[in-house]
Amino acid sequence: MKVTFPHMGNLYIPLRTFFENLGAEVVVPPLSSKRTLEIGCKYSPEFACLPLKVTLGNFIEALEMGADTIVMAGGVGPCRFGYYAEVQREILKDLGYDFDMIVLEPPQGHFWDLIKKFKYITNKKSFKEIYLAGKLAWKKIILLDRLEKMVNRIRAVELEKGKTDKAYKKALNLISNARDEQELAFARQQIEKEISSIKKAKERNLLKVGLVGEIYTLLEPFVNFNIEKQLGELGVLVERSIYISQWVRENLLPSFMKSKEPEVLAKLAEPYIPCFVGGHGRESVAQIVSYAKQGFDGVIHLLPLTCMPEIVAKSVLPMVSKIHSIPVMTLVLDEHSAETGLRTRLEAFIDLIRERKEEEEFGVLSWD
Amino acid sequence: MRIGVPRALFYYMYYPFWKIFFEALGHEVILSSPTNKKILKDGLEFAVDDACLPVKVFHGHIVDLLDRVDVLFIPRIISIEPGEFICPKFLGLPDMVKSSIPDLPPIIDSNLSVYKNRKDLIGHAKSIGTDLGHSSRLILKAYTIASTKFNSYKKFQISHEQLPLDSGQKSFFDSNSSYFSRHKNKCLGENTLNVLLLGHPYNIYDNYISMNLITKLQKNGIKVITPEIIPVKNISAGAKNLKKRLFWTMGKNIIGSTYYYMDCGKALDGIIHLASFGCGPDSIVGELLERKLSRNRLVPFLRINIDEHSGEEGFNTRLEAFIDVIEGRRRN
Numbered sequence: 001m002k003v004t005f006p007h008m009g010n011l012y013i014p015l016r017t018f019f020e021n022l023g024a025e026v027v028v029p030p031l032s033s034k035r036t037l038e039i040g041c042k043y044s045p046e047f048a049c050l051p052l053k054v055t056l057g058n059f060i061e062a063l064e065m066g067a068d069t070i071v072m073a074g075g076v077g078p079c080r081f082g083y084y085a086e087v088q089r090e091i092l093k094d095l096g097y098d099f100d101m102i103v104l105e106p107p108q109g110h111f112w113d114l115i116k117k118f119k120y121i122t123n124k125k126s127f128k129e130i131y132l133a134g135k136l137a138w139k140k141i142i143l144l145d146r147l148e149k150m151v152n153r154i155r156a157v158e159l160e161k162g163k164t165d166k167a168y169k170k171a172l173n174l175i176s177n178a179r180d181e182q183e184l185a186f187a188r189q190q191i192e193k194e195i196s197s198i199k200k201a202k203e204r205n206l207l208k209v210g211l212v213g214e215i216y217t218l219l220e221p222f223v224n225f226n227i228e229k230q231l232g233e234l235g236v237l238v239e240r241s242i243y244i245s246q247w248v249r250e251n252l253l254p255s256f257m258k259s260k261e262p263e264v265l266a267k268l269a270e271p272y273i274p275c276f277v278g279g280h281g282r283e284s285v286a287q288i289v290s291y292a293k294q295g296f297d298g299v300i301h302l303l304p305l306t307c308m309p310e311i312v313a314k315s316v317l318p319m320v321s322k323i324h325s326i327p328v329m330t331l332v333l334d335e336h337s338a339e340t341g342l343r344t345r346l347e348a349f350i351d352l353i354r355e356r357k358e359e360e361e362f363g364v365l366s367w368d
Numbered sequence: 369m370r371i372g373v374p375r376a377l378f379y380y381m382y383y384p385f386w387k388i389f390f391e392a393l394g395h396e397v398i399l400s401s402p403t404n405k406k407i408l409k410d411g412l413e414f415a416v417d418d419a420c421l422p423v424k425v426f427h428g429h430i431v432d433l434l435d436r437v438d439v440l441f442i443p444r445i446i447s448i449e450p451g452e453f454i455c456p457k458f459l460g461l462p463d464m465v466k467s468s469i470p471d472l473p474p475i476i477d478s479n480l481s482v483y484k485n486r487k488d489l490i491g492h493a494k495s496i497g498t499d500l501g502h503s504s505r506l507i508l509k510a511y512t513i514a515s516t517k518f519n520s521y522k523k524f525q526i527s528h529e530q531l532p533l534d535s536g537q538k539s540f541f542d543s544n545s546s547y548f549s550r551h552k553n554k555c556l557g558e559n560t561l562n563v564l565l566l567g568h569p570y571n572i573y574d575n576y577i578s579m580n581l582i583t584k585l586q587k588n589g590i591k592v593i594t595p596e597i598i599p600v601k602n603i604s605a606g607a608k609n610l611k612k613r614l615f616w617t618m619g620k621n622i623i624g625s626t627y628y629y630m631d632c633g634k635a636l637d638g639i640i641h642l643a644s645f646g647c648g649p650d651s652i653v654g655e656l657l658e659r660k661l662s663r664n665r666l667v668p669f670l671r672i673n674i675d676e677h678s679g680e681e682g683f684n685t686r687l688e689a690f691i692d693v694i695e696g697r698r699r700n
Contacts, residue, residue, distance in 0.1 A: 047651035047673075077615030078453035083652050086612050090659050103612070273463045275444065275479070278456035306418070308648040312460030315416035319467040332418065 001100075002027050003121060004067035006055035009219035010144050011244055013176045018137035019071075022122035022129060027067035029058040032222035036061060041335045043091050050223055050304035050334055051216040052084050059088060063097050071121065073251060074105040079279040079309055106251050136184070138248070140175055143188055145243040147171050148228075150195050152239065155232030156206060159199040165229065167194045203235070205361075207354060210291035212241045212284045213302035214310050217333050219244065224302055224331075225339045227346070231300075234350050239296075241287040242280065265290065272316040281309030285320060292324035298353040299326060300346075305334035327353050369500070371476075372437030374429035375400045375539070377422060377458070378445055380532045380569035381596075382480075384541045385518035386441065389493060392510035393502055398437050400429040402534055403576035407432050412676055414468045421644040421675050422570045423457050423464070425577060430465055430472075439474050439500075443492070446481035449617045453483070455649055476500070489515065529597040533573050533582055540573070561590045561694055564629055566622045566657070567642035568650070569596060571674070578642060579680050581687070588691050590637075593629075595621035602628045610656075619653040626657055630666070638668045638694040645675035668693050 003019050004027045005012070012028050019026045030036070032054050040057025059070055070092075075082025085103040092099065102117055118130050125133075147168070155164040171194065174187040209231060217224050218240060231238045250262070262283065266276075269286035276282060288299045301317065303310035314330050321328045329349045331342065371390050373379065379399075390397050401407065403425055411428030419427075433440060442465055445458045457464070462477035478495040482488045490511055497507030521541070524530065532540040563585060565572055572578050572594060585592050595603060606628030607613075607620050614620040622641070629636050641657060643650040654671060661669045670690045672683065 045651050045655035047646060047648075048655070049648070049651075074612070078456045078459065080648050080652055082615060083612070086610075087652055087655055089611075090656060094659060094663075272467070273460055275446070275459060277459040278453070281456065281460065306420075306646045306648055306651070308456040309460075311416060311418045312457055312464060314418060315460070315464040316467040 001025065001069050001121070001123075002067045003069045003071055004029055004059070004062035005071045006058045007032050007220065007222075008216055009221065009244065010148075010172065011219070013144060013172065014137040014140040014244075015071075016176070017140055017178075018133050019121070021133035021136060022118070022125050024122055027062050027065050029062035029065070029067075032058060032220060036222075037335055043095065045087070047306060048087070049080060049307055051081070051214075051220075052087070053335060054220070054223060055084065056088050056091060059092060060095070060097075063092070063099060068098070069100045069102065069121065071102050071104065074103040075251075076106065077278065081279070136181060138245075139181060139184055140178070141245045141248060143175055143184065143191075144172075145245050147175070147191060147195075148240070148243070150192075152228055152232065153237060154195060154198055154200065155229065156235050156237045157200045157203050159201050161233075163198050164195075164232070167191075167198060170194065205357065207236045207298075207350065207357065208239070208296045209236050209350075209353070210239050210241060210287065210296050210299045211302065212287040212291075212299055213280070213313075214284075214304060214307050215242050215247060215280055217302040217304050218242050219247075223304075223333055223337075225337070225342050227300070227302070227331075227342070230343060230346055231350070234347065236350060239291075241283070241291075272320055273312065277309050277312045279307070279309030281313040284310060284313040285316060288317070288320055288326065288328060289324055292326040296326065297357055298349065299328045300349070301328055301330040303330070303332055305332050327356065369395045369439055370398050370437045371395050372398050372400065372430075372433035372440045372473075374426055374433060374440075374442070375402060375534070376426040376429045376574070377461075377570045378443070380540070380573045381448070382518075383532075383539060384521045385489075385514050387539075387541060388517050389496070389510050389514035390441075392513045393497060393500065393506060395500070398433065399539055400432040402537065403429070403574050408576070408676060416464065416468060418646070419457065419464070420646045420648075421577065422568065422574075423461070424676065425570075425574070426461070427465060427468060430469055434469075434471070434473070437473060439476055440472060441476050441496075443496075444477050444479045446479055447483035447617075448480070449620075450482055450484065450486055451613075452615050452617045452620065454617055455647075526597055526599055529593075531573065531582060531592065531594060532569065532596060534575065561588075561637040561691075561698060562635060563590050563592055563638045563640060563694070564625060564636055565592050565594050565640050565642065566625065567594075567640075568618050568644075568647070569594075571644055572642050577644075577674060579674075579678070579683050581640075581642060584684075584687060585691075590691070593625075595625045598625050598628070602632075606631065614653070616649045616653070619649045622650075622653050623656060626660070630660070630664075636667050637698060638670065638690065640670045640672065640690070642672050642674065645673050668697065 003024045005015050016026050016028055036057035037054055039060050040053040044053040044056050072085040074085055085101060089101045102121060104114060104117060151164055151168045158164045171191040178184040178187045211218060228238050265286045266282055268289040269282045272285050273282045291299050317328050373386060387397050407428035408425060410431040411424035415424040415427040442462045444462050447453055462475060476496055476499050478492055480492040493511040494507055534540050582592050603621055603624035607624035609627045614623060641654055643654055
């Protein structure tokens with residue numbers, strides 16, 4: 001059995017560790033590229049959202065490489081993501097591929113089902129083995145999240161251009177190759193040493209921008225044109241609102257292991273969207289309020305075209321932006337998005353908030 | 369009090385309940401005009417540009433009601449069948465309207481969610497009634513009247529195969545109620561062509577959005593069958609063929625009706641799926657439908673996507689071609 005899974009940012013690193021440690025052969029699809037997008041779009045329904053198309057492309061590329069078992073996450077709605085696997089399975093079947101698809105549904109009280117599915121994938125490994133493999137993968141996720149946070153903080157102020165990204169690439173390799181917890185702890189020390197050795201410029205008036213929106217477009221650098229890196233290069237300190245660890249917590253862990261943080265956060269969105277609207281629609285709004293309270297200079301809101309929960313969020317953003325006096329720019333991404341257009345809009349937005357910040361310092365305070 | 373009910377979205381499903389309920393509480397129900405050019409224009413102007421056509425049209429209906437009502441009724445509809453959702457945009461509909469249209473009168477945005485239990489409709493009624501300041505006794509009384517009549521209306525709708533189609537200014541419910549207990553419509557006829565029309569109620573029954581699709585089909589002597597007039601148990605039987613339960617009620621109705629007719633060997637001459645541009649659930653449901661139907665190629669299938677730029681001529685041409693096809697098949 002050759003296992004494969006879709007890409008979402010660095011998620012492939014812990015996933016590969018997890019399945020390999022359980023003795024499964026893993027086929028990591030090539031990182032999402034123009035080709036992935038092209039074949040994905042060719043066979044996907046026209047009006048489906050971007051993540052469905054790109055992940056379908058991942059699957060086809062992996063099947064071409066010989067994978068025969070696809071592991072995909074499911075859901076119970078109302079966001080379309082919960083039905084991705086069903087549609088993708090039908091499309092791949094019609095294309096004539098021979099494969100098995102294992103859909104990991106969120107364990108609403110059926111955590112045991114999830115373990116059973118892992119057991120099936122991994123040829124009946126014991127609960128303990130699954131737990132140990134899961135633990136290492138989880139530690140990698142935590143370290144990856146930490147790494148991404150550090151990199152975003154330092155990229156904006158690096159003296160020597162490109163140094164941070166070099167260190168980042170090296171760090172990803174280190175994490176990816178760590179075979180056990182000891183090696184991972186060693187990798188962590190090395191990464192921290194390397195990153196703290198990057199020389200920083202002294203910048204007093206650093207701009208701070210938050211990134212919110214739909215999780216896939218936030219986490220997958222291919223579809224958002226590496227927006228975090230681009231902003232870093234423009235000298236902006238970036239903070240992303242969603243990390244992989246959060247997603248795993250929300251979707252794959254049983255409810256008693258979930259943190260209370262999301263509930264507290266959701267309260268911030270109450271005046272605008274008082275109830276759950278699927279996906280991260282409400283959370284996006286809450287994060288914007290939270291960033292405004294933390295004194296950020298602006299927020300960028302990302303969503304794939306026709307994303308239902310984020311459209312609800314988008315419709316209330318003008319009000320949120322006005323009340324909390326924080327500039328918000330929405331970027332809608334699809335297969336026709338182009339990097340130059342995105343770059344221009346980013347630069348314009350950054351110019352705008354920079355000017356605003358400078359005005360504020362001279363005592364002029366207005367966004368309107 | 370004059371309560372404004374927009375003639376859009378869930379109007380086509382719940383209007384009978386809301387109307388009877390409000391009137392039993394002693395209020396006047398003001399319905400917005402049938403969708404027209406101005407309503408569409410206002411909708412486009414106020415709604416967030418990424419929204420789908422029906423949500424934009426809904427905004428237009430709100431604008432149409434603004435000057436003539438004391439209270440606007442924009443329920444937050446979360447779930448209309450246990451264990452199922454509807455499109456996320458309905459979950460945030462009152463929020464979208466509030467932040468998109470200025471100077472709104474007070475809004476009743478009571479939740480309607482039967483996710484856990486079908487009987488929770490009473491909760492919806494209670495919260496409307498409380499918002500309007502009525503005693504629980506009166507609310508309960510009004511609810512009993514409304515839900516009884518609503519249920520018997522739904523039964524009537526299925527048994528008499530009455531499509532919830534407005535005629536002119538008159539609401540489908542007002543014109544239908546006089547038909548109560550009239551003679552039954554013809555069942556699947558031997559000689560007439562039977563077409564299964566799939567789509568969200570607010571697209572297929574809105575004469576302006578659907579460009580009079582139903583009337584056009586009927587004028588050609590075609591009997592139109594929609595999920596609304598198919599008994600619920602048949603739809604559920606059809607939907608059981610799915611590997612994973614579909615969590616959108618309207619999507620389930622579409623797929624369930626198709627599977628039911630395909631698998632039970634019922635005589636069908638054609639299937640039409642009317643979807644609006646950018647509709648999230650239909651992008652998934654439509655794909656499943658198309659794949660299912662193109663695998664066995666038994667019934668001609670027409671898929672129409674509509675948006676605010678749809679031209680009626682092109683629409684008519686496609687429809688005529690489709691009717692020609694199914695008529696030709698019947699003759700052979």
